[in-house]
Structure formats: C-alpha cells, structure tokens
Amino acid sequence: MSERLNKIREKSFYKLLFGRTALPVLTIVGIAVIYVLLMSLIDHRSFPFHIIIASAALIKTILITATTLKQLSKMIEICHSIKQLLWVFGAILFISIFSFATDYTCLSLFNNMAFEGVPVHSNSYLSSLYHFFYFSVITFSNVGYGDITPVSEVAKFVVMLEIFLSFFLIVFALANIKKIHLNE
Template sequence: MEKNRYAPSFANNLLNGMSPTIILVGAVALLYVYLMQFIDHKLLWVQYVVLLFAMVKALFFTFFTIKQIKRSIFQCYSLYRLIWIFGLLVSLIIFSFASDFVCLSGFDKNAFAGIEQSGFLNDFFEYFYFSTVTFASIGYGDIVPVSGLARVLVIMEIGQSFILIVFGLSNINNMQIDKN
C-alpha cells in the first residue's frame, strides 16, 4: 500500500491534536509561577483558583483531549505510536497536577504532610513524584494530602487516571495495526 507523501505525519497530527492541551497546561503552570511570588501575602483565594483551574483542566482532558486522541488512534498504525500518544497524555496530566499541588502547598503549608518546603524546584520535583505515584495508584504514603482542597485535587487526579485507563483499554481494539 503506497502512502500519500502529502499526508501529514504522525508527529504533526499528534502535536496538532495535543497543542491546545499543551498550551492550556503550560499557561496555567506559568500563572502559578506568577502567583507564587505573592506567597507572603497570604492570599486565601488562590487556593480556590487552583481548584478551579484543576477542574477546568480535568474537564478539558476528559472531553477535548481524549476526543482528539481517539481520532489519532484511528490513524495509528503501530504500537510504538500508540505508546507515544498515551505517554504524552500521561505526562501532561502528571505535570498538570504537580503544578497544582505546588501552588496549593505554597499558599497552604499544611495542605500536604511529608514534604518540607525547600525551594520551588525541589518542591516541584517532590510533587511531580507524588503526582506520578498518585496517577499510578501506588500511594506509598510518604506524602499525604491533609487539607480538603488537597484531597479534592488528589481525587481528581485519580479520576483522570481511571478515565485514561478505561479509555485506553476500550479503544485499543480500534487501532489499525500495520501487519507489514
């Protein structure tokens, strides 16, 4: 079967489908970085802004991004490409929730137990680790959400991982594998 040389490549299709999600997650993360400079001002409303943005991102992941990825799965011709699709989506979700956790903990030092505040980069690494463990449903217990808002964010991330796993398993049969 001859391929159309004018057809967009898999990478272009993937990036075009995921670019709104990448932009949204990046913009919210940059907004959080901006808000972090006001930590000393005790702005209590920022915690609710974090929750609101986490909900918007979760809805966006659930309804828009998965729809875009479903389209890519129908065009997917190899397991390698399928792994790239899900790997990118998982990475975006983990990064997204890690940035939520960092910002929330910046404005509420008691939101999580098990992390000592020790600078933005170290805190981000710790919350990226926590987000990865939460997404994978491992839950070692070394970092624990304590506040109600932190628990809601963790529940949202667990819901996202469940939705992605169910979505992935239900659509794996739709993939057209190249037998050559």
C-alpha cells in the same frame, strides 16, 4: 513504495499528534506560569488562592477529558504502529501528571500544611515540583506509597481529580483497543 508511504504516514501522525495536544499543553504551561506569577506577586496567604487552584484543576481535568474523547479517539483510529500508540498515551499521561504536579506544588507553597511528608528542604518551586511530580506519578498509577499525603480539603479534592482522570484514561485506552489498526 510501501516504506515511503509508511514514512509519510508517520510524519503526518506526529504532526497531527503535536497539533492536537498543543492546546492542552499550552493551557497547562500557562496555568503553571500564572501560578508562579500569582504566588510571587500577590500575598497569597490573604487571597483565596486555594480556590483558584482547585478551580483550575477542575477545568484542566475537564479539558483533558474532553480532548481525550474528541481528538485522541480520532488519532487512535489512524495509529498504524505500537510506537505511535505509545506516543499518544505517553503524551496524555505526561500532560496529566505534570499538570497535577504543578497544582500540588502551588498548593503546598500556598499552605505548607496542605500535604504531609514533603521534605523540609523543598523551599524552592523547582525542588517542590520534583517531589510533587513523584507524588503525581504515584497517585496516577494508584500505587500510593503514603510518604506524601494530602491533608487539606482542597489538596484532597485535587488528588481525587487526578485519580478520576487516571481511571478515565485507563478505561479509555482499554475501550479503544479494538479501534487500533496496526500494520506491523
């Protein structure tokens, strides 16, 4: 009976996890699609595209922060295993890192001087996305190897947003450790 109850809890937990993270994920995917469409349809050199990217990054940071505070703090209270807890924070981390990677990629495609150290052969969106995913992981973890560095003011602003979000999520995780009810 206890094992059956745990399976029911686990299924409802994952349904709840994906239900509550759907809005941020869809928003970030939507912003990435809009970035790609705008980059291909509009002469982005004459359009203030960098302001749109910085504004979208700020809105996204606020959205992820608010979602973390409101929705995921409730989910932490119902976590009953380390595996569930890792899923919660893994989802948050992936959403954050991937979304900033798309911001960096679009900034780089908008202005190839926004970042230094990006390989020259990164002409396509996917190739650039790969390099900026790496950069986003390094920035989020606060390691900062220095191989890719922001140069433009907008790029520095977006990097600061990611650093703020990484500190916030780490502090949030540590502050909520006492709320976790583990049944293992």
